[in-house]
Amino acid sequence: MANQKNEPTKGQGMSLGRRNFLKATAGAAAGAAVLPCFVPGKALGKDGATPASDRIVMGGVGIGNMGRGDQRNFLGRSDVQYVAMCDVKEGTRKGSKATIDKKYKNNDCKTYNDFRELIARTDIDAVHCATPDHWHALVVIEACRNGKDIYCQKPETKTLREGQLMIDAAKRYGRVVSGGSQRVLQDYRRVVNPCWEGKNGKIKSINVKVGPLPMECNKKGENVPNGLDWDMWLGPAPWAPYHPHRCSGSYRINGTCWRSFKDYSGGGMTDWGAHHFGGATFAIDVRELEPNKVTFHNDGGKKYATCHYPNGKLLHHNFPGQGNMHVIGSDEKVEAKPVPKYAGTGGIYGDFIDCVKTRKKPFRDIEFAVHTATVCHLFIIAYQLERSLEWDTVKQQFVNDAEANRLIDYERRTPWVL
Amino acid sequence: MNSKNIAKMTLAAGAVALAADQASAKTDAAAVDTAIKSLKTYDWGVDIKTLAPIEQAIIDTQKDAAGRKKLEKALADMLASGISRSAQDYVCRRLRTIGTGQSVKALAALLCDEKSSDIARFALGDICCCPTALDAIREALPKVSTKLRPGIIGSLGTHRDKKSVAALTKLMGDKDVLTARAAAHSLGLIGTPDAAKALCGCAGKAPEAIKTSVADAGLICAEQLLADGDKAAAIALYKGLKGDGMPKHVKVAAMKGMLTAASKK
Numbered sequence: 001m002a003n004q005k006n007e008p009t010k011g012q013g014m015s016l017g018r019r020n021f022l023k024a025t026a027g028a029a030a031g032a033a034v035l036p037c038f039v040p041g042k043a044l045g046k047d048g049a050t051p052a053s054d055r056i057v058m059g060g061v062g063i064g065n066m067g068r069g070d071q072r073n074f075l076g077r078s079d080v081q082y083v084a085m086c087d088v089k090e091g092t093r094k095g096s097k098a099t100i101d102k103k104y105k106n107n108d109c110k111t112y113n114d115f116r117e118l119i120a121r122t123d124i125d126a127v128h129c130a131t132p133d134h135w136h137a138l139v140v141i142e143a144c145r146n147g148k149d150i151y152c153q154k155p156e157t158k159t160l161r162e163g164q165l166m167i168d169a170a171k172r173y174g175r176v177v178s179g180g181s182q183r184v185l186q187d188y189r190r191v192v193n194p195c196w197e198g199k200n201g202k203i204k205s206i207n208v209k210v211g212p213l214p215m216e217c218n219k220k221g222e223n224v225p226n227g228l229d230w231d232m233w234l235g236p237a238p239w240a241p242y243h244p245h246r247c248s249g250s251y252r253i254n255g256t257c258w259r260s261f262k263d264y265s266g267g268g269m270t271d272w273g274a275h276h277f278g279g280a281t282f283a284i285d286v287r288e289l290e291p292n293k294v295t296f297h298n299d300g301g302k303k304y305a306t307c308h309y310p311n312g313k314l315l316h317h318n319f320p321g322q323g324n325m326h327v328i329g330s331d332e333k334v335e336a337k338p339v340p341k342y343a344g345t346g347g348i349y350g351d352f353i354d355c356v357k358t359r360k361k362p363f364r365d366i367e368f369a370v371h372t373a374t375v376c377h378l379f380i381i382a383y384q385l386e387r388s389l390e391w392d393t394v395k396q397q398f399v400n401d402a403e404a405n406r407l408i409d410y411e412r413r414t415p416w417v418l
Numbered sequence: 419m420n421s422k423n424i425a426k427m428t429l430a431a432g433a434v435a436l437a438a439d440q441a442s443a444k445t446d447a448a449a450v451d452t453a454i455k456s457l458k459t460y461d462w463g464v465d466i467k468t469l470a471p472i473e474q475a476i477i478d479t480q481k482d483a484a485g486r487k488k489l490e491k492a493l494a495d496m497l498a499s500g501i502s503r504s505a506q507d508y509v510c511r512r513l514r515t516i517g518t519g520q521s522v523k524a525l526a527a528l529l530c531d532e533k534s535s536d537i538a539r540f541a542l543g544d545i546c547c548c549p550t551a552l553d554a555i556r557e558a559l560p561k562v563s564t565k566l567r568p569g570i571i572g573s574l575g576t577h578r579d580k581k582s583v584a585a586l587t588k589l590m591g592d593k594d595v596l597t598a599r600a601a602a603h604s605l606g607l608i609g610t611p612d613a614a615k616a617l618c619g620c621a622g623k624a625p626e627a628i629k630t631s632v633a634d635a636g637l638i639c640a641e642q643l644l645a646d647g648d649k650a651a652a653i654a655l656y657k658g659l660k661g662d663g664m665p666k667h668v669k670v671a672a673m674k675g676m677l678t679a680a681s682k683k
Contacts, residue, residue, distance in 0.1 A: 120630075145634040147667030172637055173671050216511070218504060220463030238507060238537055241462055386477055402547055403480075406515060411543035411576070413536040414569025415596040417603055418576075 050079040056356050059084035059124045061115040061139050062131030063096045064249040066153050070128045070180070071096065073349040075103055080353060084124065086112035090227030113229055115139055119146045126356050129153060130180070132249075133271075134237045134264045137162035137418060140177060140366075144169035151352045153180035154274035155266060156369045160377045161409035163370035164396050165418060170366050178352040178362035179369025181278045185342065188279035191325045195283045197336045200329030203284045205306075205314035207322035208276045212253060213383055214267030215260055219243035236412035237263040266376055273376040277315070278364070280325060281375065284313050287368040291315065294378040295388040305382050307375050310393075317379050381407045445478040446471060450489070457496050460505040469508060476516055486516055494521040497528070506534055510541040517545040526554035535566045539573055546577045556582055568600035575604025583608060587616035590632070599631040606635030609642025611651050621658045633659055633668045640675055644682060652679045 058080050060071050064087070075082045082103070085096045093111040100109040112118045115135075119127060119142050126149040129139045136152055137159075143150040144166075156179045157163040170177040185192075194200050221241025224230045230242050240246060240263070250257035258264040259271045266273070281287050291307035299320070307315040316322065342363050344354025355362040374391075381404055382389055390399035398404035412418060449471035456468055472489075479486035490513065497509045506528070513521045522545065528538035535558075545551040555573050559582070562570055571589065574582040582604070589601035602620070605613040617636045624632040636659050643652040656679065659672035 145630055147665060168641075172641070172675075173667050174674070216466055218462060218464060218466045218508075220461075238540060239533075240507075385480070387480070403515060406544035409576075410514075411536075411540045411573055412569065414566050414572075415600065417568060417572030417600050 052081065055079050055081040056353055057081050057083055057123055057125045059086070059118045059121070059127050060096075061086045061118060061127060061129045062135065062153075063087045063092050064089075064130065065251070066180075066249075067128075067130030068096075070130050070151070070153065070349070071099070073346070074128060074353075075100060077346060077349070077353060079357075083108065084110040084112065084118050084121065086115045086118045088113055088229040088232040113232060116142060119143050119148060124148060126150065126176075126352075128180075132233075132247075132258045132264045133158045133266070135235055137166055138236060138416060140166050141169045141418070144173045144175045144177065147173060147175070149176040149352075149356045151178045151180060151349070152366075152369075154278070154369065155270035155373050155376060156180070156274070156366065157373040157377070158264075158266065158270075159409045160374060160396065160407075162418065163373055167367050167370055174359075176352070176355045176359065176362060177366035178348070178355065179274075179278075179364035179366060179372075180348070181275050181364060181369070181372075182348040183275040184278035184282055184372075185340075185363060186347070187275065188283060188325060191279065191327060192283045193339060195285070195327060195329075196339045198334035200327050201334055202330045202332040203313060203327060204330060205316055205319075205328045206280045206284050207316040207319040207324070207326040208273070208280050209318055209324040210272045210276045211268045211318075213269050213380060214262040214265055215255065217243075217246055217255075217261040217263070219245055234413065236416035236418070238413060266380055269380050270373065270376040273379075274369075274372055276324065277375045278369075278372040280315055281368075281372055283325070283327065284315070286311070286313055286315070287371060290371050290374050290393040291378060291391060292393055293388070293390050294382045296382045296386060298386065303383065303386075305379050307378060315375060445475045445485075450475045451492075454492050454496060457501055457505045457509065458499070460508065461502045462504045464504070466508075472512065476512065479516075487518075487520070490516050490518060490521055494524040497521075498524040503533055507537050510537045513541040514544045517541055517551075519545075519548045519550050521545065522548065522550045522554050525551075526558065529554065529558040529570070530561050530563075530566070532563060532566060535562065536569055539569060543573045543576065546573075552577055552579055555579075556585075559585060564594050564597065567594070568596045571597065571600040571604050575600075575607035578608045580608060580610055580612075583610060583612045583616065586613075590616065590620055590628075595627045598625075598628045602628060602632045602635040603638075604635075606638035607642070609639045609646070611643070611648060614639050614643055614651050614655050618655055618658050621655075622661060622663065630665070630668075633664060637668070637671055637675060640672075640679075644675075644679055649679050649682060 056079060058074055060067060063071055063085055074080050082100055085093065085100065087093050087096065097109045097111050101107050127143050128151040129136060130153040131139060133155055136156055140150050140152050157166065195203055217240065220243065222243055224242040233247055234240065245256045246258060246261065248257040253259045253268045253271060260267060265271060286309050289309050289311065291309050293308040295306045295308065297304050302320060304316065304318040304320060340363060342348060342351035343360060344350035348363065351363045378389065378391060385404060389401055389404050392399050453469050453471040475489050479489055493509050493512055497506060513525065525538045525542050528534035539555065542551045542555055555570055556579060559570050571586065586601040586605050590598050590605065592598045602617065605617055617632060617639055620632050621636050636655050640652040640655040653676060656672045656676040660669045
């Protein structure tokens, strides 16, 4: 909320209170100097509108396909004041600013090529991030260290180490950090509800069918289009020449978009895996846990793998003969428990905003989100090495497997460090 | 060997392409040799599937130390022979997985070149279980350009290289903001009492451009010290971070850290 310098938040053990909105709407530096001479009734909370002082001041980073959707959802909320956006594509910046300014009937939205400048603004309370996956950890951690709450699109991490660092940063600064899979709660009710209602007895396992694994990209370079900051698009990823398929935000994971490629994504295994594994771990109620083992199987060329949880539950990937979200339970009687739901109104976006206000954990708290991503990464590494692995959930390392431990993270391209 | 099938497997590009018919695929030495030689002409735009035998050899030599060593040497030699940036990229990615001390020299030679430094570090960083790899990165620090320094510094921090503390302390005062930020961050990750001392000394007087990085590094360093049982040093760092001039969220984090430290026996 505006003027956070003087207004402690509940997350920091103090009362939220009213907020000073004026600086926020006018931008970081110029805020105090551009007070409106006429304050409309809506800004004061008349006619059911949220008073400006109670609105969450937001900015967005990465406004491509998913980013636009996220932005639309936040922009449509009366309790959000959207003041800034960042993208490495000039055309996207122009289009996004036009949308935002049209909504507020002003020219106030500030645009940035470098997310660090947006995040450094002291008038912004919360940020949403929908960059390609290789940027997520850097953006989330930068937000936390600048005292911002953040909603980050799924898959939240590109490596195992990133997840732990993101959790640490959120905890260190007491930030609300929500992952961004709306499907986890909304798409799998037919699977989740019977499990939580005890209808499947004691759950033994669930199977997920998803893919493909990420691939390497060796596409020939083309001229960088005008208005694209290719160096910033690549960011921490290894240098590569521009090719439209590398940076296309298309959802087709077939080698024609960044979601297909190892340097920027975990392929379908993380892109759809964030949803499916998220739903599966929710259904069998292991969101709070990490697997401590992944077993790799190769039955005559038919490859599949299984994550093992400390409580004995199994999460299969491509288990032969089982469909997606296939649950194996038992006849044992199990007491029903209430299915967790979003806070506030407006789905996962409302959940995040509500938690920013109340300082509660969002439905897809970063810890749950990272646990889901961890499943994806464990499967990817097991398939890559074609062997079973033990995962030490405390040390965040593979047990007695130096080769697998090399795949926990990667060295980032200068100047990006994590 | 059916290279088409191997390519399917290693690249796993097809729909859930985990179930193929390559279970019995084994390394074909001649195909591997051919693939390695093809690196001399490999460039952006060449189908990566032509190198699939190398991928298969990496999997097949998991329990064959001699075979693995031979494969690694062939790749490192290729790197030293002068190949395209794309081929360097390919080889470094493989050495990241299978590299040992025998690849360090070839990789270290690329560290000062702006076009190859990052990808060489991409491999060396994961060979850091071998001390010579970390030595190579540390030794490159005074030789590389300003542009390359943050990356090198980041690697030294990630691997908690205690021998770098003095150099990083100095670089925290560098006029290049990205270098100074990276140095502070790496000191935080290294997390030794010496690193803490350096961060403590800088915390209150850091220039605006690196203030957030220094504060964040201080908090990370304090957590590391606490994990290592050095409660007194952690508390000293936290005290410095909750002083005037620090952003509110840093002060709160420092206070929270102090409470955690105080409750720790």
